[in-house]
Amino acid sequence: MQITKKFIVVGAGIVTLVAGGGVAFAATTSPAATPNVTAAAPKVTxxxxxxxxxxxxxxxxxxxxxxxxxxxxxxxxxxxxxxxxxxxxxxxxxxxxxxxxxxxxxxxxxxxxxxxxxxx
Known part of the structure; x- marks a missing residue:
């Protein structure tokens, strides 16, 4: 029974790390986090x-x-x-x-x- 508990705790820790990492990744790649580097082209060429x-x-x-x-x-x-x-x-x-x-x-x-x- 102890083995099962340890396995569940370790599994929950991995899920937490993956979920936290996923949130961090999503936060750094969201449109609000990146500046608009492509501006409109000039009207005069x-x-x-x-x-x-x-x-x-x-x-x-x-x-x-x-x-x-x-x-x-x-x-x-x-x-x-x-x-x-x-x-x-x-x-x-x-x-x-x-x-x-x-x-x-x-x-x-x-x-x-x-x-x-x-x-x-």
């Missing part, structure tokens, strides 16, 4: 953002395109273009396609440091 940037800076070539999620501010496509010795950085609103920023500076990537000397 990268291709459209580049076309918009080309309209702003005709004859330039695109050197970089990045999608920036900005939290409380509107998400943008950051498009960098080069035309001659000028580098243009534009922000294109990912929802409306409106250019929200256009900065221009001289492109100094010709093998010289900031003082006009060769890098050698």
């Amino acid at each position: 990268a291709e459209q953002a580049m076309q918009i940037a080309h309209k702003e800076v005709a004859g330039a070539w695109v050197s970089e395109v990045d999608y920036q999620r900005r939290g409380t501010r509107p998400d943008v496509w950051e498009v960098e273009l080069t035309k001659g010795t000028q580098r243009h950085e534009l922000d294109v609103d990912a929802a409306t396609g409106k250019v929200t920023k256009h900065e221009t500076d001289k492109n100094d990537d010709h093998g010289r440091d900031d003082h006009g000397h060769d890098d050698d």
